[in-house]
Amino acid sequence: MTGGPARRGAVAGLASPAPVTSMLPGVYLDDDLLGRFVSAFDDALAPVFLTLDTLECYVDPWLAPRDHLEWVGRWVGVEADPGWATDRLRAAVADAARTQRLRGTARGVADAVRTVTGGEVQVGDTGGVASSLVPGGDLPGTAGPSFHVRVVVDDPAEVDERHVHDVIAQCRPVHVPYTLEVVENR
Secondary structure, eight states: OOSSSSOOOOOOOOOSSSSSGSSSSGTTOHHHHHHHEEEEEEHHHHHHHHHTTHHHHHHTTTTTTTHHHHHHHHHOOOOOOOEEEEEEHHHHHHHHHHHHHTTSSHHHHHHHHHHHHHHHHEEEEEOOOOOOSSTOOOOOOSSOOOOOEEEEEEEEGGGGGHHHHHHHHSOOOTTEEEEEEEEOOO
């Protein structure tokens, strides 16, 4: 059938690696009707055996089919944009563990934003320690933590800023406010 959704399991002529007919007791092997009846189980079980034998391919981001890749991505916290190319999604899912380890850091925010925008990302933060030589004196810098995310892309109109804000919200420290700037590459 063409034009419809792809279906797994319906592989014409797929042979079972463990035919049920061969497991029948010897007294039943000569019964043609029983042999044909039991072979129907082979047709039904062959896709199950194939799936179990290749299960690691369904969860490996470099081998999984696109629809399974999106499913595995949800397991590891990757919010896939339907417009992403499959190679881009594969890289994001494969890199998810490293991205999770960097969560809450400037580098983690930059990597996550780079994944969803494909642009050059710069994150400037106010993190650090401030001290004063005068007891009770004013501390240098800003009063509270914050950071600024600057994204440089070829076409800013192609960047879904709402999605970028969602990604930043997921990977930033909860108590730290931020600003986002998307600019054109010149």
